[in-house]
Amino acid sequence: MTEQTEDEIRSEVRAWLEANWDSNLGLVEWRLKLADSGWGVPTWPTEWYGKGLSDGLGRMIDEEFGRVGAVTVARTGIRNLAAATILAHGSTMHKEKFLLRILTGEDSWCQLFSEPGSGSDLAGATTRADMKGNKWVVNGQKVWTTSAHHAQYGLLLARTDWDVAKHKGLSYFILDIEQDGVDVQPLRQMNGHASFNQVFFTDAVIEPEFLVSELGDGWKVATTTLMNERRGADGLNKYAKATDQPGRAYVEEAEEIAHQLEPYKWYPQRAGRVDLVIQRARETGKLDDPTVRQEIAKLLTLSKTTQWTAMRARAAQEQGGPPGPEGSLGKLSASNVARKAALVHTMLSGADSMLTGDDSPLEGVIAEILVSTPATSIAGGTDEIQKNIISERVLKLPKETRFDTDRPFREVPRNIVE
Amino acid sequence: MNFNFTEEQQEFRLVLRRFLEDKSPTTEVRRLMETDEGCDPEVWRQVCQDLGLTGVHIPEAYGGQGFGFVELGIVLEEMGRALLCAPYFASTVLAATAILNAGTEEQKVTYLPPIAAGDVIATLAFTEDNGRWDNDGVEMTATASGGGTSGDSYTLNGTKSFVLDGATASQIVVLARKPGSTGDVGLSLFMVAADADGLDCRKLKSMDPTRKLARLEFKNVSAALIGEEGGAAVPFGRTIDQAAVCLANEMVGGADKLRETAVDYTLLRVQFGRAIGSFQAIKHKAADMLLEVESAKSAAYYAAEALDDDAEDWPAVASLAKACASDTYMQTAIVTTQMHGGIGFTWDNDTHLWFKRAKSSEAFLGDSHHHRELMMQRWQD
Numbered sequence: 001m002t003e004q005t006e007d008e009i010r011s012e013v014r015a016w017l018e019a020n021w022d023s024n025l026g027l028v029e030w031r032l033k034l035a036d037s038g039w040g041v042p043t044w045p046t047e048w049y050g051k052g053l054s055d056g057l058g059r060m061i062d063e064e065f066g067r068v069g070a071v072t073v074a075r076t077g078i079r080n081l082a083a084a085t086i087l088a089h090g091s092t093m094h095k096e097k098f099l100l101r102i103l104t105g106e107d108s109w110c111q112l113f114s115e116p117g118s119g120s121d122l123a124g125a126t127t128r129a130d131m132k133g134n135k136w137v138v139n140g141q142k143v144w145t146t147s148a149h150h151a152q153y154g155l156l157l158a159r160t161d162w163d164v165a166k167h168k169g170l171s172y173f174i175l176d177i178e179q180d181g182v183d184v185q186p187l188r189q190m191n192g193h194a195s196f197n198q199v200f201f202t203d204a205v206i207e208p209e210f211l212v213s214e215l216g217d218g219w220k221v222a223t224t225t226l227m228n229e230r231r232g233a234d235g236l237n238k239y240a241k242a243t244d245q246p247g248r249a250y251v252e253e254a255e256e257i258a259h260q261l262e263p264y265k266w267y268p269q270r271a272g273r274v275d276l277v278i279q280r281a282r283e284t285g286k287l288d289d290p291t292v293r294q295e296i297a298k299l300l301t302l303s304k305t306t307q308w309t310a311m312r313a314r315a316a317q318e319q320g321g322p323p324g325p326e327g328s329l330g331k332l333s334a335s336n337v338a339r340k341a342a343l344v345h346t347m348l349s350g351a352d353s354m355l356t357g358d359d360s361p362l363e364g365v366i367a368e369i370l371v372s373t374p375a376t377s378i379a380g381g382t383d384e385i386q387k388n389i390i391s392e393r394v395l396k397l398p399k400e401t402r403f404d405t406d407r408p409f410r411e412v413p414r415n416i417v418e
Numbered sequence: 419m420n421f422n423f424t425e426e427q428q429e430f431r432l433v434l435r436r437f438l439e440d441k442s443p444t445t446e447v448r449r450l451m452e453t454d455e456g457c458d459p460e461v462w463r464q465v466c467q468d469l470g471l472t473g474v475h476i477p478e479a480y481g482g483q484g485f486g487f488v489e490l491g492i493v494l495e496e497m498g499r500a501l502l503c504a505p506y507f508a509s510t511v512l513a514a515t516a517i518l519n520a521g522t523e524e525q526k527v528t529y530l531p532p533i534a535a536g537d538v539i540a541t542l543a544f545t546e547d548n549g550r551w552d553n554d555g556v557e558m559t560a561t562a563s564g565g566g567t568s569g570d571s572y573t574l575n576g577t578k579s580f581v582l583d584g585a586t587a588s589q590i591v592v593l594a595r596k597p598g599s600t601g602d603v604g605l606s607l608f609m610v611a612a613d614a615d616g617l618d619c620r621k622l623k624s625m626d627p628t629r630k631l632a633r634l635e636f637k638n639v640s641a642a643l644i645g646e647e648g649g650a651a652v653p654f655g656r657t658i659d660q661a662a663v664c665l666a667n668e669m670v671g672g673a674d675k676l677r678e679t680a681v682d683y684t685l686l687r688v689q690f691g692r693a694i695g696s697f698q699a700i701k702h703k704a705a706d707m708l709l710e711v712e713s714a715k716s717a718a719y720y721a722a723e724a725l726d727d728d729a730e731d732w733p734a735v736a737s738l739a740k741a742c743a744s745d746t747y748m749q750t751a752i753v754t755t756q757m758h759g760g761i762g763f764t765w766d767n768d769t770h771l772w773f774k775r776a777k778s779s780e781a782f783l784g785d786s787h788h789h790r791e792l793m794m795q796r797w798q799d
Contacts, residue, residue, distance in 0.1 A: 294787060298790065304738060308717065315420075388698070395708060397681065397695040
């Protein structure tokens with residue numbers, strides 16, 4: 001894109017926002033306008049609510065929205081991953097039925113991938129979908145399901161063929177969560193919160209047209225979802241922030257965000273809260289301790305270089321190329337930051353590190369950091385899996401010797417789950 | 419802030435890489451590191467004249483190319499990668515930058531063009547036997563022979579050590595202080611000819627033979643003032659911070675090369691019937707190395723860019739980049755040696771060439787502890 005074109009697009013979006021943005025519109029009403037105009041998701045194709053623009057121009061348009069404080073399309077939760085997957089692999093009917101209600105925020109989604117018996121080895125899923133009487137019937141269990149308790153739809157990875165190799169027997173479905181055969185239960189974590197769910201399927205039903213892509217294509221489609229998930233894990237993906245400005249659209253957006261994010265209030269803590277470190281060092285009188293200063297400096301170095309590497313990856317991506325394995329570098333780096341931050345916060349808090357809740361410093365935030373940081377190196381692909389990905393895809397080292405791909409999945413040893 | 423090299427910069431890097439791969443293979447590094455000069459005259463001539471690298475960041479008014487620290491960083495990264503044996507860091511990075519920061523217009527016009535052209539090899543002598551990298555460590559005295567007004571000649575007494583290419587440089591920029599002064603006060607920079615009377619040079623046995631060091635003893639050596647008398651603390655401090663950014667870029671070049679050789683070796687080496695690069699114990703180390711080296715590169719690139727942009731906190735970033743490069747280069751050298759196993763500990767294997775450069779670079783201009791503390795001071799205030 002030339003400079004001039006970028007400037008033209010900028011003035012076009014400015015003019016449109018000036019003519020159309022009104023904080024007194026209803027949230028859905030405003031978002032319908034966004035979808036209709038293409039400015040809500042400018043990087044999407046023109047035939048599906050977008051303008052077919054590059055990621056770089058998309059960010060520029062984001063800036064313009066930020067400048068006038070205009071509410072954007074719904075972006076929280078798993079709906080982004082659902083939209084990206086449907087755009088890439090969904091049928092026309094899927095796009096017509098789901099995309100608009102994703103953008104308006106009327107529908108919430110969840111990702112039904114991980115299982116008690118298959119975490120890192122996602123392709124070992126044993127939740128089954130069987131064709132019975134012209135419908136898919138689903139039985140099994142998923143776990144670590146974000147947002148399932150308020151989702152309308154789920155992205156389901158299920159086994160449809162047990163007599164072929166494991167990756168080939170999976171299919172990808174869109175599942176209606178609000179049906180009798182689906183039971184959603186909260187899952188309590190070591191930090192006391194229950195942000196995720198376990199989802200049990202007992203003869204849950206899917207109409208045949210809600211298969212995504214071809215039968216047996218599930219792994220390929222899931223890879224699209226996961227790539228987009230990792231891309232979001234590079235530390236640049238900001239959560240939507242509510243404002244307390246008056247106006248119907250703002251109020252409704254704030255409610256949406258509060259509702260969506262309530263279970264994830266601890267998420268900033270799992271990243272280690274590097275932003276609190278200097279202030280805490282002052283408060284605790286340890287800012288002059290040379291040992292502590294060294295550890296703080298190491299943490300700041302990790303944190304800054306993580307940001308800068310992500311910026312480099314993003315700049316490289318802007319020069320062309322799909323989301324690649326560099327996303328994995330950011331995720332691994334974020335784990336190092338979180339671990340180091342927990343160590344530094346412990347140094348700073350000393351004996352107070354033994355306390356929790358109101359008795360812990362900053363009304364419990366410090367305790368929450370200390371018991372939440374382990375999530376960073378596990379969730380969304382463990383550090384060990386990230387290192388496998390980096391060494392195999394970036395460094396081209398040989399793949400692990402496997403014992404599960406050369407035989408029908410039925411014969412592959414697997415966990416016994418009660 | 420720009421997070422990408424321009425096409426011209428990438429092209430420039432490619433040209434340098436090809437040149438250095440051709441002129442500085444490890445057979446040449448091994449040959450030159452055993453010599454006193456530590457540099458091939460013909461290759462040096464090409465570096466200076468054909469490629470104009472000795473003047474890359476020197477303004478055109480003083481005979482240079484007029485580029486910034488980003489381009490200088492690219493040159494250093496490629497030289498660090500190839501372990502080029504040459505007095506580049508001493509002359510272009512240390513001496514020329516010091517003169518640029520401290521010199522009067524007339525001095526810049528006099529001293530810089532020959533350095534930019536490569537006709538003169540200069541160096542900067544600042545550290546003493548105490549091995550300190552800060553102003554407090556300077557004990558060498560400069561006594562004005564006249565009344566102390568500008569233009570007078572000065573006499574230097576004392577010792578400088580760890581002087582990079584101190585035995586081959588023909589001009590030496592020296593940091594000294596007014597007798598009786600301490601700290602930042604009373605510091606001045608001087609130009610001394612290497613063959614001046616009373617100057618005695620001893621080559622130090624440097625562990626990294628690609629980085630020649632010397633100890634210089636000054637007994638009543640006459641010297642010409644550079645810049646303002648007693649005003650060297652700020653321009654000298656700036657020079658060292660800029661040099662730290664340059665060194666960080668040189669170091670990440672070496673670290674990246676080591677990392678590549680480690681991965682290449684694990685693909686070749688077969689044990690237990692498989693390439694050792696197929697074991698997770700090795701693969702995970704390789705992934706960690708990649709992350710560490712890429713992080714250090716991000717810091718070094720960011721620091722050069724911040725310096726060229728004159729970002730307010732660039733000195734803090736300079737220290738961050740040096741600390742990060744120090745730890746990363748050494749760690750990468752240790753892991754690369756480890757991945758090679760027994761052969762990695764032999765003289766014949768090339769790993770130790772970079773290992774030793776990593777070690778000398780780790781300490782030169784201050785180690786990671788030193789720079790982390792500086793970074794904290796700079797960001798806190």
